[in-house]
Amino acid sequence: MTVMDDWVTAACAELGLDPTAVPVPAVLDLAKDVAHQVLRPGAPVSAYLLGLAVGRGAEPSAAAARLSALAATWPVELGADPADPAAS
Template sequence: MTVMDDWVTAACAELGLDPARVSVPIVLDLAKDVAHQVLRPGAPVTAYLLGLAVGRGADLADTAARLSGLAGTWPVELDGTAPTE
């Protein structure tokens, strides 16, 4: 087991969740896409939003793919600012 596995198992136990239902790679890929294509602080917020959507019944992989797609089209300049119109 890795530290991540240990953490997810402990966090799930604390929250009464099944760690088998946690897809760490999907969440990390989404966070990477948002951090690199939108802004770094958006990564944890987006992961939270993903969790809210999944908690309401949305499919994890589909919802993460939709959000990653949105991040991929987000208009951001290299300095991290929104482009001027």
């Protein structure tokens, strides 16, 4: 097991959730896509939004893919340098 596996197992136990139902790779990919293509603080907020959607019945991997696709098309602000940490 990895530290991530241990964390997810412990967090799920704390919240009464099934750790096998947590699509860790999809959540991590979503966070990466939003952090790199939109803005860094948007990653945890997007993960929360994904959780809300899943709680309302959305299929986790499909909802994460939709948000990742949205991030891929998000326009970069004019004049912002994506390599500049102050820009995010």
